[in-house]
Amino acid sequence: MSNLLELNHIHKSFGTKEIIKSLSLSLEAGEIYGLLGVNGAGKTTTLSMLAGLLKPNEGEVFVNGVDMIAESISARKHLGFLTGEMKLYDRLTAKEQLEFFGKLYGIPKKEIAQRIEELIDLFQIEEFKDQLCSTLSTGQKQRVAIARSVIHKPSVIVLDEPTTGLDIMSAEQITKFIHHQAKVEGRAVIFSTHNLSEVERLCDRIGIIHEGHLAFQGTLSEILDQTESKHLHEAFFTLVNNEAVTI
Numbered sequence: 312m313s314n315l316l317e318l319n320h321i322h323k324s325f326g327t328k329e330i331i332k333s334l335s336l337s338l339e340a341g342e343i344y345g346l347l348g349v350n351g352a353g354k355t356t357t358l359s360m361l362a363g364l365l366k367p368n369e370g371e372v373f374v375n376g377v378d379m380i381a382e383s384i385s386a387r388k389h390l391g392f393l394t395g396e397m398k399l400y401d402r403l404t405a406k407e408q409l410e411f412f413g414k415l416y417g418i419p420k421k422e423i424a425q426r427i428e429e430l431i432d433l434f435q436i437e438e439f440k441d442q443l444c445s446t447l448s449t450g451q452k453q454r455v456a457i458a459r460s461v462i463h464k465p466s467v468i469v470l471d472e473p474t475t476g477l478d479i480m481s482a483e484q485i486t487k488f489i490h491h492q493a494k495v496e497g498r499a500v501i502f503s504t505h506n507l508s509e510v511e512r513l514c515d516r517i518g519i520i521h522e523g524h525l526a527f528q529g530t531l532s533e534i535l536d537q538t539e540s541k542h543l544h545e546a547f548f549t550l551v552n553n554e555a556v557t558i
């Protein structure tokens with residue numbers, strides 16, 4: 312099967328600070344990939360590079376076979392990106408927000424209406440669809456933000472800490488969404504999180520960024536085997552505290 316997403320030997324520095332030294336990963340259709348790492352490890356930096364918001368100093372990014380660096384406008388059409396940095400427009404209602412982004416992506420008017428109905432239904436936005444975004448709760452805002460990021464039906468979905476700050480019900484809704492997108496719709500989903508149980512439950516593969524590299528990349532059972540751990544949190548500490556395991 313061909314890869315929907317490919318990162319090859321990415322390097323990124325800010326000034327003299329080398330954040331990502333060499334990082335490669337790929338995702339197939341239907342795969343869910345969880346990106347872990349301590350605060351400041353470089354998860355947001357990596358996801359921003361693969362979404363075309365930051366340019367790597369070296370390396371390649373392909374989305375659906377399109378070169379993100381050379382043809383970023385066309386590559387971004389295949390990708391939906393959610394990050395805490397991208398705020399909703401406070402003066403639009405939840406529904407207007409979705410309409411606005413539908414138009415930005417050039418979705419025909421008739422299709423926008425239908426797509427918005429689907430997303431309102433999927434994320435249970437109905438109750439607050441006509442409320443200004445400035446008045447929404449954290450969980451409601453996050454649901455609108457994710458709906459907005461996938462309005463154009465991208466084949467690759469990139470979510471930076473999608474469940475951070477959400478209660479257990481809202482977080483569950485988002486994990487169900489991720490599962491559905493990959494396993495029913497056949498999209499590739501990569502997300503960063505600090506919630507290890509979410510990763511254990513949801514991800515086909517896990518990547519742990521440490522000191523600019525992927526200290527581990529593989530399935531849950533592979534990481535447990537390689538670190539001789541019973542749980543992901545034990546494996547995580549083993550990899551991040553002493554790099555006894557090499558891939």
Ligand SMILES: Nc1ncnc2c1ncn2[C@@H]1O[C@H](COP(=O)(O)OP(=O)(O)OP(=O)(O)O)[C@@H](O)[C@H]1O
Pocket residue numbers: 325330348349350351352353354355356357
């Ligand atoms: N624009 C920038 N200029 C300078 N340094 C930056 C910039 N963006 C990120 N960094 C640095 O790069 C490192 C990685 O940051 P990044 O936000 O990618 O980490 P993260 O793994 O997402 O962390 P967290 O779990 O805290 O969200 C940090 O040391 C951060 O200070």
